[in-house]
Amino acid sequence: MNEAQEITRILFQGFQTSSVYLFYVIGYTAIAIFLYGCYVQVRKYRRGQPDAAWGEFLARFWDMVKTMMTHRTIKRRDKAAGKAHAAIFFGFVLLFIGTATITLEYDILEPLFGITFWYGDFYLWFSLILDIAGVAAIAGLIYMMYRRKWLKLPKLDYTRPDREPGDPDYDRSAYRREDWAFLWVFIIILITGFLLEASRLIWLMEDPTVWEYRWWSPVGASIAHLFYGLGMGPEAAGDFRTGLWWFHGILALAFVALIPFTKVKHIFTASASLMFRDPMAGKRLPTVPEDQESIGVKTITDFTWKQLLNLDACTKCGRCHEACPANAVGAPLSPRDVILSLREFANNALEKKELPDEVELDVHGKDVGQVFMETLWSCRTCMACVEICPVAVEHVPIIVQMRRKLVDEGNMEPILQKTLQSVHKNGNSMGESKRKRARWTKELPFTIKDARKEPVDVMWFVGDYASFDPRNQVVTKSFAKLMKQAGVDFGLLYEAEMNAGNDIRRVGEEGLYEFLASNNISTLEQCEFNSIVTTDPHSFNTIRNEYPDFGGEFEIQHYTTVLKHLFEEGKLKIKKKLDYRVTFHDPCHLGRYNKGYDAPRELIEMIGCELVEMDRNRDNSFCCGAGGGRIWIPDPVGLEKPSENRIREAGAIDDLDVFIVSCPKDLTMFEDARKTAGFEDKFVVKELIELITECVEFDIEEPEDDDTAAA
């Protein structure tokens, strides 16, 4: 047996002192370049506005570590890529820890305190683990190469839907080249590492402290045997090793030096982005302080440092690009490209020593790097992008902040202007008189309490579409009957209710939102009630998540939850089951925004329908296209509408009877799409409430055709 101390790897074995010095000079230079790069990046972020994301530091940090360790976000909707990334990631982390351990002993503990530990069993296990790490990383990299070269994934196509072929920033081939450079450099570093290991083994094959333990480096040893078998002797191996050593070393150091300047920086930016993730991003948009002069984002420095960091975190994985309904129908918007555009803009403008003039910082416009107005207006704030981004890029607040500036400067469709003015004037988006808001109640066989005049248990916030739109009124009346049948003590705000403001806010008309929210809050505060119910997921979202910022703390539930409880408590009873084959469309504001995926499905099960899911369901639900104020802006003719795209998806289900929605805007959008996409005689579109009404036992029998007449 050999002395444990002797079983190790002698660093710089066979090197002249001058070579060692040279290596250190190169090493320190690399570190200096790395640090300078980090400084430039941090300086860039610091040129943004303050952000409150530093709170709860430890919890956030822990959360980030968990996300990274489990690779939870990277595995979603692309398991293979997730696994490959995990292999590269963990391989890299282990190799990094390995190198750091050696540095710790050789450069710090040994020279300063004479402590050594990198020998014997520790060394052997160390060798084995790093060999495995190297193999894992290489395997991961090979898969990534295969994926890029042969899978032809649309999400990895960097051409932009918002630019024309021939525009200077259309195809983004530089990104492709960078991807490949990264893959190749990394894999070469790893492969040369193994070759070095092998050549060292052959070179020192006479030394039993090396050769006898060679199988602790299984990959190196196998290659060594191969090379030896091919005729490489110790001397040749020694020469080979010297040349390769420098090649490997310099490449690795160059890689380190370039981290802050290349996509590799996502190691840091993505982790930081995950750590500063705002779980409420998009669901609760940022408020604007009363005394703040300007609103929204005009220049790149109007973004907060966190948003600038978000831009750098994007790994171009394309998941948001793939999920975006605007992009899917050929609108000039891809959330990925908004992020990348702004990133390129920030890199050009903010990495310089001196900040350029204000005019050169304007992110709006038609120039290279600027974001088009049409791009911003194409967004439906459906949150599909934010929801799927593996590195917590928060697109929606970024887009809305930019829209706020567009609205402030009046850069919008004239028809949207009209709607906004009419919302201000009438308190609703339908251009209807305030007085008409509760007119639908007149057709009910009973009166609903006026919650402004008497206390109620449940306040029903109806919302614009449910109040004014004739097709939706059918549903609204049915819901009233269900509540009445269940004996719920409920009331309305009648004429005093205003548009809740959710979509106005997402348009970017913050002033009008403040007006609507504060009016509704003060009206609600003057009433006595215990909780709010609404059939409108949009109102639900803003009252639940955003009114608190304006002092309105209310308990609110979407009707699906309320009905579910009423059934469970036996207050509503089912008299017959339906044997329809149905599918369910998750409304963005109920599903992705507020995680209300289950209640509607449980209700569907209760009434006996056979639910066949569409491919894109729950968190991956495909927006009907109405969000973010887009319901007020006509979609361009000739392009497919998101709602038609969705209806076609449902159309692929065999023998579908009903396309179920649970949102007034969905009902409007899909009733339309069913006709324009030619599915009129294939299936019907119904609100879940309508199906439930068919099944529930009412004390007073309704005339049969009551609820279906207007449908």
Added chain:
Amino acid sequence: MKILVAVKEVASLDDDFEIRDDQLDVDEDFLLYELNEWDDFSLEEAMSIKERSDTEVEVVVVSVGPDRVEESLRKCLAKGADRAIRVWSDEMEGSDSITVGRILAAVAEQEKPDMIFAGVQSSDNADASTGIAIASYLNWPHTAVVAGLDYTPGANKATASRELEGGLGQEVEISCPAVLTIQLGINTPRYASLRGIKQAAAKPIDEVSLSDLGLSAEEVGADAAFSRVRRMYIPEKGMATMIEGTTAEQAAKLAQIIKEFKGEA
């Protein structure tokens, strides 16, 4: 260099409304007030001249009316007007469009603008005469229904293109100062964001009364008006009916109606 823009806060009707008991107007309760649509365009025209100009241009908006009018003036300020003037004294109640023209002319005499813009008409009364009345009281040249304008601030001439009946256009050269009444569609009015309107609340609105203008009570108000409303009412619905059916059926039906009308059937 100054442009005076005369604006009006018009009443728009709620869906169902009632006529006042005295049958002279619609019950206040059913009225919603907003800035006259034409005035959005004339303000925009002034604003775009201001923004394109190398020399300093001041845009002043003026309106005759009670307190509530401030809201519309705020909107103009939010859109970028430099100053707003609200003219009111109780004696002005009941003024018709010509009398309002006289009041505005008095304001113009004090402000000494280089150009006055007004909307072609107001959407509530549709008299289309206020702008012209201003010109006549000032004895200034005027041109109406301007759908395109070429004017450099400070120049002593402007070229206006006008819309005439039958799709005709007319190009008019007019010496300045002048009064122009601006037609819809001449430009794209900007949007006044609500935040902008709120912030405009900080800008002062000059309040001017009868005496400030050197006018007497006899010159304004209902008694000075050249016209007065005698009755407001909802005309009976027309008698038109749509004749349905095939061409032959329609012809037969029509023939029968004519016969009935002639008393033959």
